[in-house]
Amino acid sequence: MMELTGEEIVRRIVSDKAALRELAYHLVSDPDLRLAVINAVLAEVATRHDLREVRQELGRLRDEIDRLRGEMDRLGDGMNRFRDDMDGKLDELRREMRSLIRWTITTVLVVWGSTVLPVMLRLAGVI
DSSP: OOOOOHHHHHHHHHHOHHHHHHHHHHHHHSHHHHHHHHHHHHTTSOOHHHHHHHHHHHHHHHHHHHHHHHHHHHHHHHHHHHHHHHHHHHHHHHHHHHHHHHHHHHHHHHHIIIIIHHHHHHHHTOO
């Protein structure tokens, strides 16, 4: 007769529902086995204390997110004020540049009119 391995025994018990039910019954009726199963399951189960700690951590994270959102809003407001200030300074710089360009053009025209125009008129024989 062929010797059965542990793997073959498990495969046969799992495929036979009645045998599986009987094995489960014996596992839970023996106090030592039941305690071992319960301890193994409890290691994987979250307790109320664990859930309370997770909820507290979630609360702290929400508070931190709210704080960061407030900080981002303040930074955004600061950026908006900075942009408005820069827009004002650029407008002022544009006005000053226009004024300087007008003064430069006027100065060039006056100098040209007072020096080059009389020379051209004299060469043309008008004066």
